[in-house]
Amino acid sequence: MEKLVTVRELFKETDKFIDKTVKVGGWVRSIRGSKAFGFMVLSDGSFYNTLQIVFHDKMDNFTEVSKLNVGSAVIVTGTLVATPEAKQPFEIQADTVEIEGASTPDYPLQKKRHTLDYLRTMPHLRPRTNTFQAVFRVRSLIAYAIHKFFMERDFVYVHTPIITASDAEGAGEMFQVTTLPLDKLPMTEDGAIDYSKDFFGKMTNMTVSGQLNVEPFAMTFRNVYTFGPTFRAENSNTARHAAEFWMIEPEMAFADLEDNMEVAEAMIKYIINYVLENAPEEMAFFNQFIDKGLIERLRGVAGAEFGHVTYTEAIDILLNSGKKFDYPVKWGVDLQTEHERYLTEEVFKRPVFVTDYPKE
Structure with missing residues (x-):
């Protein structure tokens, strides 16, 4: 052709x-x-x-x-x-x-703006819309930029298992994988499911993190990373939770917390700059129709020096803010989204590293 x-x-x-x-x-x-x-x-x-x-x-x-x-x-x-x-x-x-x-007159994507709820009903066609075309091109560029960033720093990319018998650091509820007949599960004498009859001879799940698997490679290659799909069986139904997502997990030997923070900050800035440079049309679309002010905020992040604060300092800032939070603040509690947003948006006005969390 x-x-x-x-x-x-x-x-x-x-x-x-x-x-x-x-x-x-x-x-x-x-x-x-x-x-x-x-x-x-x-x-x-x-x-x-x-x-x-x-x-x-x-x-x-x-x-x-x-x-x-x-x-x-x-x-x-x-x-x-x-x-x-x-x-x-x-x-x-x-x-x-x-x-x-030739398509038929009832082709569902006509020359008008469709809601995301409507597009959710037709996953096979929605990549043709402006919104999803922009989303997936930017996602593709982000994935490439992630690999490019780490390769330029001589990291080794490691593929970690999707199906695993380990729960990496108890990171979350897991989706179970089995070939056992659900209508007639084999049982042991004490009434437990007999996983010795399963495909792997043990209970297996979808991975919640590749960290445990990639750490041994850092003992060989020094600087490594894994980037792949991760699964969490947490029925949270919020914009901050997903049952399936892709996670970046670098591991570095002979490195300390300062090194970790430097890599994280450099990576985020690298990705932002790469996407702004290579997808200007898509980003302009997002800025106009999806999230006004997006480009300005991203440029602000890429151009700022990230803040650093200890957990104790962060708690003191929140306690002295005079702001009433939905989740009360005291030393020892986990920082909630509202606390994190206050620190980044109101106090530092940039991304912030919070270090020195209490061990328990």
């Missing part, structure tokens, strides 16, 4: 393609037409911005193309023409539009 030009290439290397014949493939975001010509907005997934296509009645399949629905897949061949007076910087004047797959 002839190589297709991507929408990203057209936006990043426009001068190279202007007034030349190009061939692009993508999915119809919107379409409107008249008797003599029509306009199509195309997305190929390579770039956040979309591409406008102008097609005319000179095409043999003009009528068929005019009747296409949102979501249809097409391959367009035509001339890339600059449009400096229009909203978009250029458009393709189509010579041909090949229909690779």
